Amino acid sequence: MDNLLLGFSIIATPINLFYCFVGTFLGTVVGILPGVGPLATIAILMPLTVNLDVTPALSMLCGIYYGVAYGGTATSVLLRIPGEASSVVTCLDGYMMARNGRAGSALTIAAVGSFIAGTIGTVAISYLSPPLAKLVFAFGPAQYTALVLAALAAVTYFSGGALLKALLMVGFGLTLGCVGADPMTLTPRLTFGNLDLVAGIDLTPLAIGLFGFSEILAMARQPLSKLRMIPTPRTLLGFLPNREETRRSVGPVWRGTILGFMVGILPGGGAMLASFLSYALERKVSRRPEEFGKGAVEGLAGPETANNAGSSGALLPLLCMGLPANAVSAVLLTAFMIHGVAPGPAMMERQPEVFWGLIASMYVGNVMLLLMNLPLIGLFVKILEVPRAYLSPLILLLCVIGVYSSGEDSAVVIAILFGFLGYFLRKMDFDLGLLILAYVLGPILERSVRQALTISGGEMSIFFESGLSIGLLVAAGAFLVLGLLPNRKLALRDD
Amino acid sequence: MLMRISTERIVFLAGLGVALLFFWQSVGLDAWSILGPGPGLFPRVITGFSSVVAALLVAFPGLAKNTAAATSEPEAEPEPGPEERRIFRIYCLAMPFLAIGSAYLGFILMSLILVMALTWFAERRCWRRALVYGVLCGLVGVIGFGQFLGASVPAAELDRVILRFLH
Numbered sequence: 001m002d003n004l005l006l007g008f009s010i011i012a013t014p015i016n017l018f019y020c021f022v023g024t025f026l027g028t029v030v031g032i033l034p035g036v037g038p039l040a041t042i043a044i045l046m047p048l049t050v051n052l053d054v055t056p057a058l059s060m061l062c063g064i065y066y067g068v069a070y071g072g073t074a075t076s077v078l079l080r081i082p083g084e085a086s087s088v089v090t091c092l093d094g095y096m097m098a099r100n101g102r103a104g105s106a107l108t109i110a111a112v113g114s115f116i117a118g119t120i121g122t123v124a125i126s127y128l129s130p131p132l133a134k135l136v137f138a139f140g141p142a143q144y145t146a147l148v149l150a151a152l153a154a155v156t157y158f159s160g161g162a163l164l165k166a167l168l169m170v171g172f173g174l175t176l177g178c179v180g181a182d183p184m185t186l187t188p189r190l191t192f193g194n195l196d197l198v199a200g201i202d203l204t205p206l207a208i209g210l211f212g213f214s215e216i217l218a219m220a221r222q223p224l225s226k227l228r229m230i231p232t233p234r235t236l237l238g239f240l241p242n243r244e245e246t247r248r249s250v251g252p253v254w255r256g257t258i259l260g261f262m263v264g265i266l267p268g269g270g271a272m273l274a275s276f277l278s279y280a281l282e283r284k285v286s287r288r289p290e291e292f293g294k295g296a297v298e299g300l301a302g303p304e305t306a307n308n309a310g311s312s313g314a315l316l317p318l319l320c321m322g323l324p325a326n327a328v329s330a331v332l333l334t335a336f337m338i339h340g341v342a343p344g345p346a347m348m349e350r351q352p353e354v355f356w357g358l359i360a361s362m363y364v365g366n367v368m369l370l371l372m373n374l375p376l377i378g379l380f381v382k383i384l385e386v387p388r389a390y391l392s393p394l395i396l397l398l399c400v401i402g403v404y405s406s407g408e409d410s411a412v413v414i415a416i417l418f419g420f421l422g423y424f425l426r427k428m429d430f431d432l433g434l435l436i437l438a439y440v441l442g443p444i445l446e447r448s449v450r451q452a453l454t455i456s457g458g459e460m461s462i463f464f465e466s467g468l469s470i471g472l473l474v475a476a477g478a479f480l481v482l483g484l485l486p487n488r489k490l491a492l493r494d495d
Numbered sequence: 496m497l498m499r500i501s502t503e504r505i506v507f508l509a510g511l512g513v514a515l516l517f518f519w520q521s522v523g524l525d526a527w528s529i530l531g532p533g534p535g536l537f538p539r540v541i542t543g544f545s546s547v548v549a550a551l552l553v554a555f556p557g558l559a560k561n562t563a564a565a566t567s568e569p570e571a572e573p574e575p576g577p578e579e580r581r582i583f584r585i586y587c588l589a590m591p592f593l594a595i596g597s598a599y600l601g602f603i604l605m606s607l608i609l610v611m612a613l614t615w616f617a618e619r620r621c622w623r624r625a626l627v628y629g630v631l632c633g634l635v636g637v638i639g640f641g642q643f644l645g646a647s648v649p650a651a652e653l654d655r656v657i658l659r660f661l662h
Contacts, residue, residue, distance in 0.1 A: 051645045162559040164552050168510055171545030175517050178541065182534035189538055190520045213590060220586035220617075221575050389618030390628060392586070393610045397632055400593055400605075401640050405647040413594045420590065428506050446537040454531035 004126055007356030010055060011364055016357070019056035020063055024365045027067020028372060031087070032075050032383055033391075038068040039328050039436070040215065043207035044402030046335045054339040054354055059361035061335050062315070065328055066118060066362065069271055069308045070369045073110040074377045075384065077300075078103060078230045086271035086307035089279045093292065093299030095230075100295045104233035105241035109249045109297065111373045113305035117257045118366040121312025124261055125319065126359050132320040133345035139321075141451035142462045146472035148445045151323060152438060153479035154266065158273055159431045163483035169430055173438025174445070176201055183443070184450070196410045203334045204406035205415035206439065210432045212399040213419025216392050218426060232378035239374060241297075249301035252282050256305030263306070264313020266325065274310030275303035312362070319343050319355065322444070327433035330440035503556050511549035518542035585617035601651025602641070603633030 011020065030041045042061050049057035072087030077094035090110065097106040139147060156166040179190045180200025191197040233239055241249070259281060260274035282302040283292050292299045314325040322344040324330035336343050341354055348355050373380075403415045422432055456462035464470055521542050524535025552559055575583065589612055596605030610629030615622045637657055641648035648654070 048640070048644055048646045164548055164558050168545060168548045168552065171514065171541060171548055172510075174541045175514075175538070175545060178521075178538040184530075185528070185534050187524065187534040189524055189534055190517050190542075192516075192520065217583070217586055217590075221579055221583045223576065223579055387618070387620075389614045389620045393606075393613045393629075394632060396589070396593065396609065396613075397602075397606055397636060400597055401602075401636060401646055401648055404597055404649055407647065412597045416590045416594050420587075428503070442541075449537060450532040453536075458527070458531065 003352060003356045004360065006352065007358070007360030008363075010353050010357035011059065011360040015053075016056050016059060016361065017364065019052070019060040020361045020365050021368055023060035023063020024067040024070075024368045024372065026060075027064040028071035028369065028380055029383060030064060031068040031071020031073075032380055037211060037215070038064055039331055039433075040208055040211035040399070042328065042331050042335065043204050044212065044398050046331070046338060047204055047402060047405035047407070049335070050338065050405075054341060054351075055357040055361075057339055058336065058341070058354070058358050059365070061332060062358060062362065063365045065315075065332060066308065066311045066365065067369055069304075069311050070111065070114055070373050071380065072307075073114070073304055074107065074373070074381050077106045077110065078232065078381055079384065081384075086275050086310070087304075088272070089275045089303040090300060092279075093294075093296050094304070096293065096295035097297070097300060098230040102241075102245070102295070103230050104239035105245050106300055107232065107377055108239045108374060109241055109245065109301050110304040111370055111377075113249065113253045113256065113301050114308040114373075115366055115370040116253055117260060117305040117307075117309035118312055118369070119363065120257050121261050121264075121309045122359060122362040122366065125312060125316050125362070128316060129320050129355075129359075130348065132316065133348055136321050136345050138468065140466075141448045141455065143466060143469045143472070145445065145448040145452055145463060146469035146476070147321075147323065148441055148448065150472040150476040150479070151325070152441060152445075153476035153483075155326070155434060155437055157479040157483045159434055161429060161431055163480070165430055166434055166483070169425075169432070169434040170438040173435040174442040176206065176435070177439045177442025178446070183447070201414065202406050202411060203331065203436075203440070205403050205411040206418055207331055207436055208399050208403050209415035209418025210422035210436065212395065212402075213416060214422030214426060214432075216396055216399075217419065217423040219388060219392060232381075245297050248297040251285075252278070252298045252302035253305045255281060255285075256302040257309045260306030260309025261313040264310035264325065265316050271307040271310040271314075274306040274313075278302040278306035319347070319358075320345065324437065324440060327436040330437045333440055503559060504553060507549055507552040507556065507559075511546060511553050514542055514545040514549045518546050582617045585612060589613060597649040599651065600649075601654040602636045602649045603630070603653050603657065604651065605649065606630075606633035606636060 010016065026041060026045075027038070030038055041064055045061065045064070049060065052060075069086055072082060073090055073094065075081045076087040076090035077098050080091045080095040082088045082091055094106050094110065097103070152170055156163065156170055159166045175190065179197055181187065181198050182189055188198050256274075256278045259278050260271075263274040263277055264271070279292075279299060279302060282296075282298040283289050286292065286296065286298050288296065314329050317323045317325050318329045318333060320343075322333065322342060324333045333343060341347060341351060399415070400412060403411045425432060452462050453459075463473065518539070521535050521538035524538065525533035526536040526539055527533050589609060592609065592612070593605070596608065600608070607626070607629035610632055611622070611625050614620045614628060615625035634657070636648055637650070637654045638661065640646040641650070641654075642658060642661065650658075
């Protein structure tokens with residue numbers, strides 16, 4: 001409790017509150033816009049935060065991360081366009097509620113559910129972080145290797161595409177992470193003699209290329225269509241759900257919170273998987289399953305709550321173990337490192353003001369999101385009326401600033417090359433999120449493998465000496481075997 | 496269908512080629528040193544793994560379709576019309592322009608040309624609005640991001656003149 005109070009005392013300064021607001025505001029906007037996702041936005045803004053203090057910078061970037069889930073709801077409910085991946089399920093019942101004249105109720109139920117999930121998720125992070133951080137000390141290099149392999153296998157499985165294509169993306173991500181000087185001997189690796197590559201491929205051009213430039217190319221190929229938005233209520237009273245809707249949403253909100261948080265902690269989990277599982281669960285336990293897809297309150301409240309809880313849950317392994325659970329949190333990990341913060345148990349001991357300041361910013365950010373999203377959501381969705389002709393050059397220029405600020409002369413060229421590659425891979429149905437996640441996890445995996453083999457004098461048996469690492473390796477193998485089975489019904493992308 | 500499979504196989508072949516190139520690079524590195532695992536061990540394992548996966552996909556492209564999503568009928572993507580194709584080509588040309596523009600033209604001039612190319616030429620919006628919008632984007636980039644946020648923004652003579660004028 002003292003730690004949390006310390007966090008609130010840190011976040012309660014005008015500058016920290018301002019950047020927390022900027023993050024949640026941008027998160028909402030990004031959630032609404034179909035063209036640019038949280039990953040590209042965080043990658044664009046990451047270099048721009050270098051001059052900021054660590055707490056406001058990380059509060060802003062995390063605000064984007066969890067704010068996205070709020071913004072995505074509005075377009076799903078009012079336009080049947082999911083602003084981001086975790087709001088796809090909301091299109092089913094949220095949009096139908098809006099068509100039945102209950103747009104205000106749908107937005108309120110989603111916003112309040114998201115607020116409850118976000119707040120409970122943050123409370124859970126506050127209380128689970130210290131014990132989980134102690135658990136990390138049970139992990140030696142061999143166990144950590146097994147953990148990263150299990151995480152990669154789980155993410156590959158949950159990505160839902162063909163297993164071999166997913167593994168190819170993981171392989172290329174790990175390979176790209178090796179490009180540049182070896183961290184221990186400084187020997188140039190996989191550079192093809194190019195001196196520009198000795199410093200390695202920076203995450204910023206890679207992420208902006210794969211998720212920013214490629215998205216603009218994909219948008220350019222789409223035919224222009226006129227949006228038909230369902231209007232929002234003119235008064236605040238119009239946003240209030242009736243008694244029946246409130247009663248029906250209580251259960252799904254609680255179930256969605258618990259399920260979403262637990263799924264979020266899992267590697268490969270996160271907001272999207274949480275929302276799909278919650279929808280399936282609500283349909284299963286509902287007394288009116290026939291209403292699903294026709295405007296069932298449960299079909300909106302459960303998934304909307306679960307996706308926010310999933311976003312919060314995914315931050316737990318990142319903050320306590322330095323292990324990102326999905327592509328966006330992998331980019332966040334890099335942002336932490338740019339600011340000299342190494343997430344993990346040491347962060348809580350050596351930089352408690354950063355850790356607890358960040359946790360407190362999440363509480364405050366969730367309140368800001370609720371206040372912003374209820375009365376102003378009608379205004380926010382007007383952003384979608386900005387024509388592509390004006391929006392795409394703006395996004396491209398922001399991408400250039402983000403890439404250029406990363407400091408490398410060749411960064412813009414690298415980003416554009418990855419932009420074309422990303423567009424092409426997207427068209428061929430490859431999961432780019434896996435590539436980014438593997439790229440970030442690659443150096444962590446290599447360091448663990450090398451440390452373990454150095455300790456054992458090159459004996460591979462070190463990876464099978466403890467029950468923990470055997471269990472994790474078995475889990476990794478199980479995910480890969482399950483992934484080879486036909487008719488997997490998961491097709492989840494968190495990018 | 497045959498055409499689709501053959502396109503996929505070409506993609507997997509390209510993937511195999513890239514993986515083998517990286518593998519060839521990693522083979523020249525020491526896998527072991529007197530200190531323990533060398534700089535080449537991990538890249539060799541990873542690139543070898545990628546090569547095997549890519550080779551499997553080349554040999555058996557059907558393995559790339561083992562999910563429910565693939566077994567069901569894929570959602571037909573609408574074929575872009577001539578106008579969409581024209582717009583897409585201009586956007587494609589705009590990308591390399593950004594690399595050149597950021598290196599030689601500075602931010603304001605690059606923004607202006609980019610916005611004119613995309614907003615006016617590609618999307619057929621009013622040229623006066625595009626012109627004003629391009630200048631505004633450039634100024635916001637240089638003054639807002641470069642000056643106030645301290646971000647690194649591509650700068651040429653025009654950008655420096657504007658900043659000197661502000662001082």
